Amino acid sequence: MSRGVFGAIVARDLRLAARRRVDALLPIGFFAVAASMFPFGVGSEPNLLRQLAPGVVWVCALLASLLSVQQLYGGDFADGSLDQMLVGGTSAWTIAVAKAASHWLVTGVPLVAATPLFGLLFGLDAAAIATLALSLLLGTPILALLGGLGAALTLGLRSAGMLLILVVLPLTVPALILGAGAVVAVESSLSPRAHLSLLGALLIFSALLAPPATAAALRIATE
Amino acid sequence: MSAIPSALGTPSLDGALARRALLSARELACRRGDRLLFSGLDFEVCAGDIVWLRGANGSGKTSLLRVLVGLAGAAEGRLDRDGAAGHAVYIGHANALKDDLTALEALQFLARLQGLPADADACAAALRRFGVHGRRHAMVRTLSQGQRRRVALARLLLAPAQSLWMLDEPFDALDTDGCATLREALAAHARGGGGVVLTSHLDPGLHDPEPAVVQLDEVAAR
Numbered sequence: 317m318s319r320g321v322f323g324a325i326v327a328r329d330l331r332l333a334a335r336r337r338v339d340a341l342l343p344i345g346f347f348a349v350a351a352s353m354f355p356f357g358v359g360s361e362p363n364l365l366r367q368l369a370p371g372v373v374w375v376c377a378l379l380a381s382l383l384s385v386q387q388l389y390g391g392d393f394a395d396g397s398l399d400q401m402l403v404g405g406t407s408a409w410t411i412a413v414a415k416a417a418s419h420w421l422v423t424g425v426p427l428v429a430a431t432p433l434f435g436l437l438f439g440l441d442a443a444a445i446a447t448l449a450l451s452l453l454l455g456t457p458i459l460a461l462l463g464g465l466g467a468a469l470t471l472g473l474r475s476a477g478m479l480l481i482l483v484v485l486p487l488t489v490p491a492l493i494l495g496a497g498a499v500v501a502v503e504s505s506l507s508p509r510a511h512l513s514l515l516g517a518l519l520i521f522s523a524l525l526a527p528p529a530t531a532a533a534l535r536i537a538t539e
Numbered sequence: 540m541s542a543i544p545s546a547l548g549t550p551s552l553d554g555a556l557a558r559r560a561l562l563s564a565r566e567l568a569c570r571r572g573d574r575l576l577f578s579g580l581d582f583e584v585c586a587g588d589i590v591w592l593r594g595a596n597g598s599g600k601t602s603l604l605r606v607l608v609g610l611a612g613a614a615e616g617r618l619d620r621d622g623a624a625g626h627a628v629y630i631g632h633a634n635a636l637k638d639d640l641t642a643l644e645a646l647q648f649l650a651r652l653q654g655l656p657a658d659a660d661a662c663a664a665a666l667r668r669f670g671v672h673g674r675r676h677a678m679v680r681t682l683s684q685g686q687r688r689r690v691a692l693a694r695l696l697l698a699p700a701q702s703l704w705m706l707d708e709p710f711d712a713l714d715t716d717g718c719a720t721l722r723e724a725l726a727a728h729a730r731g732g733g734g735v736v737l738t739s740h741l742d743p744g745l746h747d748p749e750p751a752v753v754q755l756d757e758v759a760a761r
């Protein structure tokens with residue numbers, strides 16, 4: 317039954333995103349605008365842009381992901397849907413994973429898909445672009461899982477947005493360092509394998525620890 | 540899987556069926572923040588019972604329902620639920636309908652969450668019974684409060700016969716027609732061996748079976 321509930325929640329969230337396209341595309345829009353502003357600010361020196369690119373793309377992806385994760389549980393909490401998810405006998409764990417998965421599908425996947433475009437904009441070569449996309453493919457689920465945890469912890473609080481950023485941002489720093497570092501390694505003709513392996517390990521670690529913590533936070537928030 | 544005697548053919552609810560407790564609470568106490576709402580509450584919901592929770596505003600009716608469905612923990616006391624009765628169907632103050640789903644989609648989602656039959660036909664029939672079948676493809680945001688309440692309540696008709704219904708102010712926002720449909724559904728559910736716990740400011744107007752009143756003001760913490 318829990319698999320059915322997982323599918324039901326993901327399918328519903330995707331359907332809601334499809335019906336609110338502007339809201340759903342806001343994070344990717346923010347990402348696009350923020351990343352394309354950098355060349356205007358720092359000048360069009362190609363070498364400088366190439367050096368900045370991995371960091372800029374990663375920071376913008378991180379902020380886009382965190383800005384959109386704030387309302388992950390807010391709507392369901394306010395209209396009683398979260399209560400219904402929790403009384404049905406489904407483990408809160410399943411709900412946490414389903415919500416993180418739907419956030420990743422709506423926000424993370426478009427970010428990864430848009431990466432090659434921004435790689436070209438910053439003058440990265442093919443190998444660096446592929447590494448950047450791969451690092452975001454591993455990194456955006458981490459952001460969704462940690463963001464979901466932050467959203468659950470700050471559920472129902474006033475000034476939840478600020479608190480969420482304070483709680484989650486420090487946790488995401490390792491992913492940022494490893495993700496951007498992988499591209500820097502490729503640019504210096506080194507193998508990005510170590511960075512990507514650590515990023516993968518971080519993903520497994522978050523996938524194991526974030527859902528139970530999120531589940532506990534949801535239980536506390538609805539009590 | 541419950542061991543229910545074949546009382547289906549007989550209208551009488553006497554005997555084992557009527558005595559099977561779906562839920563029993565002993566010495567229950569409930570706390571909201573640092574305020575003790577009530578303590579020492581004892582009651583039982585047997586198959587075929589309708590329990591009407593009464594009490595002044597702030598006496599803990601909603602908090603008690605949330606304890607009964609397992610959303611919140613009791614401060615003290617014990618609560619036993621009959622596992623064979625399956626999960627309770629809980630309809631809170633909020634209707635839990637998403638503005639951007641159609642009435643039918645919203646009902647199907649909620650049914651799927653709780654493992655109730657969620658096929659379009661069963662859901663459409665439930666909506667028809669509550670008189671919102673004609674609006675099944677309308678977005679929830681275009682429905683009136685009363686119509687939303689009807690969509691939320693339609694879920695009750697998908698629940699198995701022996702289930703326990705926990706309803707927080709189910710008559711809210713309903714018109715005379717809606718109230719009559721709900722009363723009918725509640726009475727039919729009780730007669731079929733199910734249990735109902737409901738809160739209501741006003742007399743729910745149920746007579747067959749007569750609801751058992753649990754007065755929270757009597758156990759209010761002083």
